[in-house]
Amino acid sequence: MTKDIILQLSIRSIRLNFLRSLLAALGIVIGVVAISSMGMMGANMTLSVTEELSAMANVLVIKADTGGGGGGFGPMGGGGGTTTTRKSSSSASTKDYLTRANFEDIERAVASYGTVYPLYQDSTKIEVGGNTGRATIYGMRDDDMADILTVEEGALPKTSSSIVIGPTFAERQGLTIGSRITIGDATQNETVSKYRVVGILKEKGMSMDMNTDNAIIMPEKAYVGLFGGEEEYDQVNVILNDINDADATKTSIEDKLNRKDNVITIQDSSRMMESITSTVSTLTTFVMAIAGISLLVAATSIFNVMMMSVTERIREIGILRSIGTRKNEVLRMFIYEAVILGLVGAAIGAIMSLILGWLVVLAMVGTTKYFFTIQSLIYVPMAMAIGIAICIFSGVYPAWRAANLDPIEALRSD
Template sequence: MIGNDIIFALSVRSVRLHFLRSVLAALGIVIGVVAIASIGMMGANMTLSVTEELSDMANKLTVTAYRGGGGGMMGGPGGGGSGGSSDDDAITESEFKTIQRIVAKYGTAYTVMSESDRIEVGSEEGRATIYGLDAEIIRGILTVETGEYPKSTTSVVVGPTLAERLDLKIGSKIDIGDPDEGSTTTVRVVGILEERGMSMDLSTDMAIVGTQKLFTGIYGGEGEYDQVNVVVNDLNDIDAVTEAIEDELNRKEDTVTVQDSSRMMESITSTVSTMTTFVMAIAGISLLVAAVSIFNVMMMSVNERVREIGILRSIGTQRTEILRMFIYEAGILGLVGAVIGAIASIVIGYIVVLGMVGTAEHFFAPGSIVYVPMAMAVGAAICIITGVYPAWRASNLDPIEALRAE
């Protein structure tokens, strides 16, 4: 048993005799463990939070007219498209019917009309995305926080960010269009939507949403859609649906572009993971500094105990036991530093995650808390590896020369 091992007892004695020096050496390991564990947990929590936020849109596809080189997503998050566009720039009614037929056994599909236009509310002016959706679709995919859904071609719902910026309330009037370029259309706000955040299919937080009849009444383009959104019931069917749509509509020439929102989620999480790994590598420098400190402490210990090593060798202590004694000493410093670092990591890591990510909901998730034992293992391993050379040097000292040492 290691607890009854005289060699281990000698290692503990040496650490106690040089307590302050040992504490300072172990402190480097504590700092390194805290740095790596805290940054790792922060990255993991950031990834888990982003994944959770994007998971609601991971089962969505966006189909737009092909515009060469991958095209753009006209009704997507960046703003509106071009309402009343030509067939070359829009999804036609027949193409939508084809998409609807393909998607029928996998989920649902709906059309989106969009346009970025000038709006005026009293003396306030600005721009907003105007969406035209089927009335049933509005009820099915959007949630009204206050008010009700549009029931006529003169009523709309607005996003919470737009409502806050322009001080819109239920009953507010909005003039859509530029009066210098022609007539404007006045609509009434009947509802304010819940915040939707980042989304690939519809970005409604800064938008006005009305029926397709309202949209075509302003911009024309009946039967021509800026995009078709597909909601798949099973995430595993995403690839099959994408392939089926492309095979059917792009058979003779490229007609549509299908964008998979799950690819964006993978890209974002991959970027976060890469950034976390990079920052952890920088934090790992503190462990290298700790390794130098441990190496220095062990070499000093060997130099100070040359005579002791000579006495031990003269009474029959084997080289492997001398080697083990110094390895134990390095291991004690590493283990103590790693344990204290782990405890400090949980406290400091929680504060870092809460401050940087904004929530500690995923703090104790396996993918997050695993960084604590991982950092402990790295810290302890570095201590032991750093102590190998001093231990080897001590075990290979000539007993006679060691006894002669002052």
């Protein structure tokens, strides 16, 4: 019964000072909304980026070790960066390519971990409708083209004079099915030939193995006829069945090819995904910390309200103490006030967080696909707990001060 009376006294005090208490609770509301909204935005951004990167993070790009390190990625989606014009195998002065024997060793090392395919890559002069420029050219085996590429319009090449192009390249150059492109640079001793566009690929987006959206892809026979270097691959790509096998696959390949000398380097796109998601998480934490400043302001407001309440109720406290109310009961009375303010503020903040958080995620991330996931919604109870804890912490000293007032001095107060 005593507890009920103390709780009623706490509620009565809040009612008598409703506006002041409301403003104090509003600080908690703002803090909860700020922390939970920023947390949900970060979680949704991390999940969205992770999903997007996961589609390409299951790729290992293997290149010849030319002694330059080769540990990082070149431009995003370019399969390792800009290449120089290929020399024919008879004139190559350095082994900057992978041989068929290397490819077969990689195939054996990968085994059931994933799909392996070799890739030629170069950049050369093109001419379309009298306009000249440069483009990235990929060469692929016929079977690999059928397995790896997805055609949006048209079909895959069936002859050495036909090619497929990426959607971005087609749009930029104004190309359609049946268009003809002159490819090759005579000044680099390349064969100059005309090719017919027979297919436009489906948009792939960001990718680590090759940027097909903005490139020309031709059969191996056509590529070798243009650049030379038959079975001299610029890179070998491994598409893993399970991204968790990345380390095991890398170790297997390195044990097979790099036992004596460093023959190949492996670029693991999953490491890049981990780095990006880690960066996003760090930024989220930083933004939440900034948002948390609002709760410090709220804590100051709660502390001020509680101290004013103690000051205004000194005589009431004296009366309570004189009729036998114990110190710990007076202490609880003020702690209850802080808890009520915290609970009300946190509850309102939680409701507003779901509304404003949804809008923030939609505006900043562009999708609310992951909004109602555990990883996202966990920030709402987390922010509520922080808000309530700050209220209680802010009310401890005023409550202690009220409980330790001398009853006689309190009764003398005006």
